[in-house]
Amino acid sequence: xxxxxxxxxxxxxxxxxxxxxxxxxxxxxxxxxxxxxxxxxxxxxxxxxxxxxxxxxxxxxxxxxxxxxxxxxxxxxxxxxxxxxxxxxxxxxxxxxxxxxxxxxxxxxxxxxxxxxxxxxxxxxxxxxxxxxxxxxxxxxxxxxxxxxxxxxxxxxxxxxxxxxx
Amino acid sequence: xxxxxxxxxxxxxxxxxxxxxxxxxxxxxxxxxxxxxxxxxxxxxxxxxxxxxxxxxxxxxxxxxxxxxxxxxxxxxxxxxxxxxxxxxxxxxxxxxxxxxxxxxxxxxxxxxxxxxxxxxxxxxxxxxxxxxxxxxxxxxxxxxxxxxxxxxxxxxxxxxxxxxx
Numbered sequence: 001x002x003x004x005x006x007x008x009x010x011x012x013x014x015x016x017x018x019x020x021x022x023x024x025x026x027x028x029x030x031x032x033x034x035x036x037x038x039x040x041x042x043x044x045x046x047x048x049x050x051x052x053x054x055x056x057x058x059x060x061x062x063x064x065x066x067x068x069x070x071x072x073x074x075x076x077x078x079x080x081x082x083x084x085x086x087x088x089x090x091x092x093x094x095x096x097x098x099x100x101x102x103x104x105x106x107x108x109x110x111x112x113x114x115x116x117x118x119x120x121x122x123x124x125x126x127x128x129x130x131x132x133x134x135x136x137x138x139x140x141x142x143x144x145x146x147x148x149x150x151x152x153x154x155x156x157x158x159x160x161x162x163x164x165x166x
Numbered sequence: 167x168x169x170x171x172x173x174x175x176x177x178x179x180x181x182x183x184x185x186x187x188x189x190x191x192x193x194x195x196x197x198x199x200x201x202x203x204x205x206x207x208x209x210x211x212x213x214x215x216x217x218x219x220x221x222x223x224x225x226x227x228x229x230x231x232x233x234x235x236x237x238x239x240x241x242x243x244x245x246x247x248x249x250x251x252x253x254x255x256x257x258x259x260x261x262x263x264x265x266x267x268x269x270x271x272x273x274x275x276x277x278x279x280x281x282x283x284x285x286x287x288x289x290x291x292x293x294x295x296x297x298x299x300x301x302x303x304x305x306x307x308x309x310x311x312x313x314x315x316x317x318x319x320x321x322x323x324x325x326x327x328x329x330x331x332x
Contacts, residue, residue, distance in 0.1 A: 013306060021295055021298055021299045021302060024295075024299035025303045028320055028321060028322075029306070029307075029321070030309065032320055034310050034312075036187045060276065079305075084283060103309040103310075105302055105305045107298055108249075115281075122306040124306075124309055124315075126298060126301045128294055128295075128297075129186045129187055129190075129294075129299040130299040131294075132273055133186070133187045133190035133191060133247075134190075134297070135297045136187060136245060136292050137190065137194050138196070138285055139245070139273050140181075140191055140243060140290075141195075141198065141243070143243040143269040143271055144179060144195075144200050144243055146198065146288075154194055154198055156194075157184075157323060163277075
């Protein structure tokens, strides 16, 4: 586990998973000049992050050692982009235990999961289906001739994503 | 199949699937006063649409009879919100055959599916994972202290959803 490159980080983000979702978040953070480290189980997914000089850790992010190596005690936020909801919740629980003040972003597919995540103090829960529905709604409105700005607002895409601050 | 209530429709939308995604699109169309008809295989999913007076058809939307009963020859748009990508593509093919000019909105989970859909003249393709990634990116940026408007734009959520017009 190469910890050296995370030693200088603080107030950083920890991005768990660097597949289709996490791998789309990373480039935006880079673009915005925001420091982050990636934890991913499959080292083959990490090539683009490593080429960009992003610190990466290979392994299971529900292990306290991994999160500690990622500097979770000094991190500002953890974004859990793994598709497996059970694994995601375990990571959230462990992360919360190691840093009670950390801001947590997590994806879920199930309404039933939201209460459990909120009980863990997660304020930023993204429902995949809700975002998909909003995007399809915007397309449908535009395809029916509704002007773009009105379609964007009516589809709820102008609002904060998902369940922030509930 | 109760076709009577669709007989007066024209320039309407046909919404295929009224589950978690389709069921979120319908209320916005109602709110905007845009006429539509729903095709759904499970009649139990249709209660809310029927209570709102929306014409509904129960059955498999890849059957030409169903699409014809939904007035596809006079419709402006069809939005295919079924989660099964294979079924979605079949519906698109049949719909395109029945109305070459119809505007089509479809969801997909696979990049590989996009070219096939584009070859069918679909201009409004929504990728679930892309929308999820955008929403998680916006949350991550906001959680790191980026102002809301900048976070919204940097996350790509200000842009048209997904692959419009490519």
